[in-house]
Amino acid sequence: MLAATLALTAVTACATPQGSPSRAVSVWASSADASRKLAHEDDLRLRPASGAVDGVTVTVEPDKREQVMVGFGAAMTDASAQLLETALPKAERDRLISELFGRDGLALSFVRVPIGASDFSREHYSLDDMPSGRTDPGLAHFSMAKPMQAQIPVLKAAKAVNPNLALMATPWSAPAWMKDTDSLIRGHLRPEVYPAFAAYFTRYLDAMAAQGVPVRWISVQNEPHFEPDNYPGMRFDPADRARFIGEFLGPQLARRKTPVGILDWDHNWDQPESPLAVLSDPRARRYVSGIAWHCYAGDPSAMAAVHAAYPGKDVFFTECSGGEWAPHWGETLGWMIDNLVIAASRSGSRGTLLWNLALDENHGPHLGGCGDCRGVVTIDRKSGAITRNVEYYVLAHASHFLRPGARRIASSQTDTIADVAFRNPDGTLILLVHNRSGKPAGLTVREGGREFHAVLPVGEVVTYTWQQAGKNNR
Template sequence: MIHRLARAVGMVTLFMLAPAAFAAGEKSGLDTVRGWVTYADGSRRMASMTDAELQVADPAHPPDVVVDEARSYQPFAGFGAAITDASAWLIQTGMDPKARSAFLEEMFDRENGLGLSVTRVTIGASDFSLRHYTYADTPGRAKADIESARIHLIPTLKEMRAINPQLRIIASPWSAPAWMKDSGSLIKGRLRPDRYRDFAHYLVSYARAMRKAGVPVDMLTIQNEPHFEPADYPGMRVEPMERAAFIAGELGPLLRKRLPGVKLLDWDHNWDEPESPLAVLADPAAVAYVDGVAWHCYGGDVAAQSLVHDLHPDKETWFTECSGGGWSGDWERAFGWTVSRLVIGAPRNWARGVVMWNLVLDKSSGPHLGGCGNCRGLVTLDTASGELTREPEYYAFAHASRFVRPGAVRISSVSGEGEEGALEHVAFRQAGSGEIVLIVRNAGKMQRRLQIVQGKRAFGAELPAGAVATLAWDGQ
């Protein structure tokens, strides 16, 4: 039920075209448009908009957004957030069973909650862990032992999947075990070429163990942020030619043999270095094993996703990490940026799924061991009171995750003449029902009276400056 996400603090007007807008002999169709809006300052969040009816479009009323369901693009798996060790620990130890169940229902239920459908987990420790470790810390023993994951992580994932059986899991290593690296440490260093086979065995045995535990991994990335060596938490630098050699010589063939349904994603780093995944995809031996490219938000522009996609249209695009935090600015700035770049920008640039970093953190931006000391999750948990604070990124994702179902397809939405930059939007057609969902942001500084056109039908909405609306109606 939408009331769990919306605050009934006011209504925003949708308007119908006047009867004169009908062409002679045309019928209106009388389809109901459903809408929800969040204001830029957060004063209204997921508020229901008044019903309107789709009408036959009149050329005398120039459109602001034109939706064309005949032009379709990539299938879409959904939105989500990572279950780091920190998030899993908080969910299992910071909430009593009733609170935990309510929280996970709110986050993952498709009918009554946020409807998150993609998550990401760390293979071993990240900075958001209570200790630094991998699942194969004993030298010479490459097979992953996931016993520690059975305490908090796996129970959480099982509860999530029970709520949303369509949940997809992406898994990423922050570091190879120390004994496989030239640094001899989880901190910094590179993967030793003589340990490529061991590392491939480690990753594949991890994915097999997770499947046996009842939480199968759908996608595997080779290395989190391979061009970054953090100073105080696990990380590993892996240059493009090293990744290509590792994929072609060891990981690709082993993954295809042992887990043929698991997809392999390269890069898993920022928009500002598209030449790195392009170098891997240029390798004739490695490219056959790479199913797609994963992206983060901490540098560059989201258009890099399209640059790589256009050169390799057969490879999938996934957006796998972005965090809000102390740098994000006030509510208005954080909310607007997240909608603009991630909810709208990432899918418009071919992403098949969009995943934020931590699902939940505590009021001290943790627990964490090294790394980011001012990150936040979609939700912040006060461990003393049990109170949950839903952050701006939560409401940004709610405008899409609550409505765009797994299996939906992105369709064309184009701004009217002179509207480029003033309006940001993305449209989807749901699988099965054919319902159309349009997310639109008024990026301008003044309230707008918009006309949305689809074929010979049109409707309108008044949208304040900086506001975001989700509009849904039956397709033609």
């Protein structure tokens, strides 16, 4: 089991040879042909910088510190929660949760939670469903009964393993009675229910906090420019989002004792003008803490452009799914590392979330929507077998190594080797690289007057860890 390997090698990663403190570089590599998956390889040695260049040079500057990281993770959809809660015997379920969220495993520290149903639910529902034609402006019928079935118990179990777990929550639709379609499918939020929808968020946040799984960020709508025809969704244009946030949701959340950040957009890279329009509204801008992004159209440069326009606002990457449309290990590994971890972090993102944490052998359970999505892990409901998919290793190459309080730090960029660097509070440095040159590449990494050398096979993804020059390994 990989968890056991991680637990063993985590000790090795922090160790240094006697008599030569802080000179060992730990190496964790995944190959493009999947023959090695986060394999712990022989340590490299830091030596005084010579000035000679061995291939591409990456310079790491630990004292140039950027954003504090929240972390890496995936979505606890109903499908994922139900599988984790019911598809495995309790002892195996607990081991898997410890592997996913524990420090000696993936150490996932960031989770996205649908508010009500997504396409990865067995039924379509909100937290305040009413018969057609009836309304509930006082939210008398608000209920957390469905989240209590699996989602909240599994989140509690995950938080028990990782007390630093941060939650971000998103509705796929407002309750049907709030919409002009009187349906969870398609439609717009009716303006007269803006106060009730703001109260809906507050009721949800209070309920989650009462259960011991408080939410730190929300977005007002998943993919607000998309109205799916067979699962919950809602069109929420930028002017309407700005008014809802600026006049209703923002002021209401500002009165809470525990702050909750509002993230706008939560949609693809291809329409940055939509979050820019919301941020241009001074009332909304006061309450929007950041922008959330998905991967299904456009490219990551949109994140950096919006962040440059509003550098005081956070950046988060909040959804991307692998699936049967991307069956090749090396291609998916490289693309996700390049775009969802390296480019996102370099664009200011404080965290990366993939889509479903767990799905079954039939890419579900789901009702509508994606029929061939892939979870971070696959749990076979018949045999109980657990498959750790390529997305598992994409996350692990970053999440396993970062600790609470880690920051992204400066590192030079090259065309042939993509990279991003982080620093843990104890002075441990992490450099994640991907050889995207199409041929083997020499690499020289320099930091604090020292350097180490490596040769990267085609498509190789490697995480290097070592102790910052002049810092005690504590």
